[in-house]
Amino acid sequence: MKGKPGWKDIPRGGMILEAGNAATYHTGDWRSQRPVWDPEACTHCLFCWIYCPDSAVRVVEGRMTGIDLDYCKGCGICVNQCPKAGALKMVPEDTAAAG
Amino acid sequence: MTQVQAGVSQGRRVALTGNEAVALAMKQVEPDVVAAYPITPQTDIVQYFSSFVADGQVRTEFMTVESEHSALSACVGASAAGARCMTATSANGLALMWEVLYIAAGLRLPIVMAVVNRALSGPINIHCDHSDSMGARDSGWIQLYSEDAQEAYDNLLQAVRIAEHPEVLLPVMVCLDGFIISHSLENLEVLPDEQVRAFVGTYRPDVWLLDAARPVTMGPLDLQDFYFEHKRQEAEAMARAVPVIEEVAAEFGRATGRRYGFFEAYRMDDAEVAVLALNSTAGTARYVVDRLRRRGVRAGLLKLRVFRPFPQRALADALEGLAALAVMDRAEGLSTAGGPVFVEVRSALYDRARRPLTMNHIYGLGGRDVGPDQIEKVFDDLLQAVECGEVRRPVSHLGVRE
Ligand code: SF4
Ligand code: SF4
Numbered sequence: 472m473k474g475k476p477g478w479k480d481i482p483r484g485g486m487i488l489e490a491g492n493a494a495t496y497h498t499g500d501w502r503s504q505r506p507v508w509d510p511e512a513c514t515h516c517l518f519c520w521i522y523c524p525d526s527a528v529r530v531v532e533g534r535m536t537g538i539d540l541d542y543c544k545g546c547g548i549c550v551n552q553c554p555k556a557g558a559l560k561m562v563p564e565d566t567a568a569a570g
Numbered sequence: 571m572t573q574v575q576a577g578v579s580q581g582r583r584v585a586l587t588g589n590e591a592v593a594l595a596m597k598q599v600e601p602d603v604v605a606a607y608p609i610t611p612q613t614d615i616v617q618y619f620s621s622f623v624a625d626g627q628v629r630t631e632f633m634t635v636e637s638e639h640s641a642l643s644a645c646v647g648a649s650a651a652g653a654r655c656m657t658a659t660s661a662n663g664l665a666l667m668w669e670v671l672y673i674a675a676g677l678r679l680p681i682v683m684a685v686v687n688r689a690l691s692g693p694i695n696i697h698c699d700h701s702d703s704m705g706a707r708d709s710g711w712i713q714l715y716s717e718d719a720q721e722a723y724d725n726l727l728q729a730v731r732i733a734e735h736p737e738v739l740l741p742v743m744v745c746l747d748g749f750i751i752s753h754s755l756e757n758l759e760v761l762p763d764e765q766v767r768a769f770v771g772t773y774r775p776d777v778w779l780l781d782a783a784r785p786v787t788m789g790p791l792d793l794q795d796f797y798f799e800h801k802r803q804e805a806e807a808m809a810r811a812v813p814v815i816e817e818v819a820a821e822f823g824r825a826t827g828r829r830y831g832f833f834e835a836y837r838m839d840d841a842e843v844a845v846l847a848l849n850s851t852a853g854t855a856r857y858v859v860d861r862l863r864r865r866g867v868r869a870g871l872l873k874l875r876v877f878r879p880f881p882q883r884a885l886a887d888a889l890e891g892l893a894a895l896a897v898m899d900r901a902e903g904l905s906t907a908g909g910p911v912f913v914e915v916r917s918a919l920y921d922r923a924r925r926p927l928t929m930n931h932i933y934g935l936g937g938r939d940v941g942p943d944q945i946e947k948v949f950d951d952l953l954q955a956v957e958c959g960e961v962r963r964p965v966s967h968l969g970v971r972e
Contacts, residue, residue: 472794472795475795475796476799477799478799478800478802478803478806481796481799481800481803482777483678483739483800483803483807484676484677484678484739484788484800484803484804485676485677485788485789485790485792485796485797485800486777486786486787486788487786487787487790488777488784488786490785490786
């Protein structure tokens with residue numbers, strides 16, 4: 472808790488005075504596992520994009536391009552519903568970060 | 571009974587019930603939003619206020635809601651949006667507001683609510699005791715208690731100023747005794763509309779949700795890293811309310827001649843024994859004090875007006891010189907260690923080298939009448955304790971059938 476402002480220096484009652492600051496809060500910090508994507512195996516069906524509850528699947532011009540790890544919370548829904556064996560798999564965060 | 575100095579106020583004397591006095595004060599304040607749900611014995615307040623709205627006497631947005639939970643939730647939303655908001659309730663209505671009480675205080679919204687004190691069910695009962703507001707004592711609301719209709723009216727006007735003060739920004743409950751005060755007709759002095767308007771002024775929040783030029787978020791998730799800091803701020807606001815309550819009372823006193831403080835010390839200067847009470851019982855106790863004084867008993871009364879923030883030091887100053895003190899609790903608390911007022915008053919005296927013998931009388935539950943003879947019995951208990959130098963029964967139930 473060190474380094475954060477004290478009670479005299481923060482807006483009262485938990486108010487957030489800066490608009491749109493969710494963009495600077497990377498909820499991906501919570502993740503203990505992450506999905507790893509294999510572009511070779513992917514068929515670009517975009518099921519993962521539809522199902523992801525955090526809009527963390529990146530799609531450009533109708534094609535899957537990867538996972539936005541700033542906001543992916545590692546729930547594994549994308550992996551669970553992916554119809555193509557090997558296109559997405561969950562990997563523990565420490566292994567993935569090391570690799 | 572509040573001291574009235576002649577010639578200060580241009581108010582007029584009228585006969586009103588406690589609920590009418592509260593509704594009139596609300597009408598004169600003319601808040602932006604009132605959201606309320608009727609419950610005995612508060613119902614008249616909502617009924618009178620809704621007729622003021624229907625007759626075009628106020629421009630208040632009156633929200634009829636399906637429950638007290640919704641009533642206070644609507645006030646939270648409206649207050650966050652920047653409106654001056656009021657509501658009123660009693661007993662189980664207050665209990666249904668429970669989680670929202672903490673939200674209103676935690677979000678620092680200056681909502682004003684009349685609480686017409688009534689026993690909480692069960693068994694079901696509609697008459698006066700203080701189990702409702704005493705249960706809410708730790709919710710972060712300032713609590714003002716009113717002996718009579720005059721004080722309920724005066725407290726409500728002062729509550730608006732206290733709540734909205736930039737150093738405070740906390741919600742305020744104004745408590746008055748159900749039926750005993752809410753439904754009894756009494757003479758009181760009410761202020762002209764213009765004087766009320768000038769006293770309460772216009773509410774200008776520094777931050778509000780409908781301010782499109784400065785969008786903010788209120789009530790976001792507040793976890794281990796900040797919640798504690800926000801509670802610390804809330805505690806500070808409660809402490810800052812102490813001088814604000816005094817300033818507002820002083821200004822009100824200058825305008826009306828009616829003086830208020832955290833408590834009233836009646837014949838306490840040379841008192842040997844005293845009772846401490848709040849709300850309407852203080853009136854009965856004052857009568858008993860006078861009766862005993864005529865018989866040579868050095869009796870006194872301490873009437874507590876502000877229970878939150880709790881005036882610990884000033885109370886100890888006023889009480890430490892007594893030989894014995896009886897604290898009257900109109901709420902059981904069911905802790906087996908005494909009622910809520912007793913526990914806090916006794917704790918206030920702990921640090922003093924000189925302190926009175928203390929005892930607690932739990933009384934008047936579910937509207938059980940307490941008359942002068944019963945309060946005289948409390949003084950008998952006190953005198954007996956002084957004589958034998960100890961309190962044999964620290965906590966007792968006054969007026970219950972054995
Ligand atoms: S669900 Fe699987 S196959 Fe379909 S786009 Fe996503 S990763 Fe590719
Ligand atoms: S793991 Fe969950 S949050 Fe991350 S991309 Fe897959 S579905 Fe979205």
